[in-house]
Amino acid sequence: MAYSEKVIDHYENPRNVGAMDKDATDVGTGMVGAPACGDVMKLQIKVGADGIIEDAKFKTYGCGSAIASSSLLTEWVKGKSLEEVKAIKNTDIADELELPPVKVHCSVLAEDAIKAAVADFQSKQ
C-alpha cells in the first residue's frame, strides 16, 4: 500500500498524543472501533468555559491511516466550537490525507470519535 506524504508525516510525527482525565467535567472522551476489527480510536477534548475546545489528545490502535486520521483531527478541533467540530465530515479528513478507498473507514472512525467525545462532554454538563 502506498501512503500519501501527509499520512506518513502524521504517522511519523503524530500530533497531540496523550490522555486527559476522563472523569473531569471539562473533558469529553470518545472511544470507537473494536480490537477485533483492527482499529480503536480514543479522542479527548478539553472544553473551556467559552465553549471553545482548548486542547485535544488521542491514542489510536490501528493502521497508519487510522493513526493519521486521528492525529489530523486533534489539530483541526483545537480552537473550534463544539458546533463547528460536529460539522467535520469524514470526507474532509479523507480528502486532506488522500486516503485510498479501502482506507476511508479510518476517516469514518475519526468522525465517529469526535462526535462521541462531544456527546460525552455534553452529557456531563
Next chain:
Amino acid sequence: MSTIITPIYMDYSATTPTDQRVADKMAQYLTVDTAFGNPASSSHTFGWDADDAVKQARQDVADLINADSREIVWTSGATESDNLAIKGAAHFNTRKGKHIITMKTEHKAVLDTCRQLEREGFEVTYLDPKDDGLLDIHVLKDAIRDDTTVVSIMHVNNEIGVIQDIAAIGELCRENKIVFHVDAAQSAGKVPIDLSELKVDLMSFSAHKIYGPKGIGALYVRRKPRIRIEAQMHGGGHERGMRSGTLATHQIVGMGEAFKIAKEEMATENDRLLMMRNHLYDGFKDMEEVYVNGDLEQRIAGNLNISFNYVEGESLMMSLKGIAVSSGSACTSASLEPSYVLRALGRNDELAHSSLRFTIGRFTTMEEVDYAIAQTRDAVEKLRDLSPLWDMFKDGIDLSTVEWAAH
C-alpha cells in the same frame, strides 16, 4: 560498522530470489546460441539437447524427494499442481465417492480448489488444527467416511511454518484406500522428504520458494501403487497426458538446479537458519505480551510468526520501513479480514491483527537479524505508546469484558 543495505528481505516464504547458479544455468536454454529447442522435437539435435536437459532436471527434482523421475509432472507452479492433484483425483474417483477432506489452514490454492469442487457437487470437510497449528490425527480419523476419496493436507504451512506429520496421515489414508495429496511448496528443500517411505500419492512443488524461478512447479504422481488423475489441461499429450503444453526448458532446468542445490546444502543451511531464527526470537523474548503463533518445535528453521499484542500489524510494518516482512493483519489483505490461518488456531482477532511473519533464508545475515530486532523493538514501543489498548492493559482492564462500539 554497519554493513546493512536496506531494505532487508525477510519474506522468504512469499518467494525467494533465484540463486545466481540457477539463473546462469537457465540462460543456457534460451537464446539462439544455446539449447533453445523444443524438448518434444524428436527429429533434430535442438530438440534432443533440450530433452536431455529436461531429463536431467526431472532426475534432480526426483532425487531431492527420493522418487522416480517418471513420477514428476511439470506444471506452472504449486497452484496448478494443487488444482491438478485435487480436481484430478476427485474427478477420477467419483464412482467411489465425492467426499474430500482438507484443513482450514491450507493455502488458498487448495481451499479454493475445494470450493470449486463443492460447486460441482462434491462435499468437503475442512478440519480445524489444534492451537499449535498441527493436525490431530484422531480428528482426521473421525472425519473419514466410506465415500472419502481424497485427503489434502499441506506439509509445511506458509504462514506459521509448522510441519504436519504426513507419515502418520499417509498410513491412515493408505489403510482406508484414500488418495493422499500433500502441498509441499513450503517444505521441499527445508524438510527431508523420502517418498519411498512416505505413503503420499500426490505432492505439489514450486521452484520459486527454494531459489528457483517463478512460474514453474511439479506434481509428483505415484506409480506404485499407481495413482490416476484426470488431466485439467488438454492438448499435445505432454507429461503422459496429465499436463499438455510445450515444456518450458529454461524454467524446468532452473527448477532442477534449484532442487539439486537444495539437496546438497539443506542440512548446513538449516543449521544456519535455525541459529538465526532462534537469535531473532531471543531478541523479543523479554518483551511483554509477545506470542509465537504455531508450534515452535515442529516448525521449519526459517520461520518466526509472532504477535505483538496491542499493536496493529500494518502500522508496525509501516514503521519497519527497512525490512520486508508480512503480517496477518486485515489491513494488509485485500479482503480486510485478519489471517484465516491464525484464526483457525483459535487466536483472537487482536492477536491476528498484531502478527508479523519473519521468514529468513539463504541470503540472510546475522547483522540483518540484529537490525530487524532493534527496528522491531523500537517500532513496537513507539506504537504501544500510541495505543489505547496498551494503556487499558496496563490499567489491568480485561479487554474481552469491554463493550466495543463496533463499526
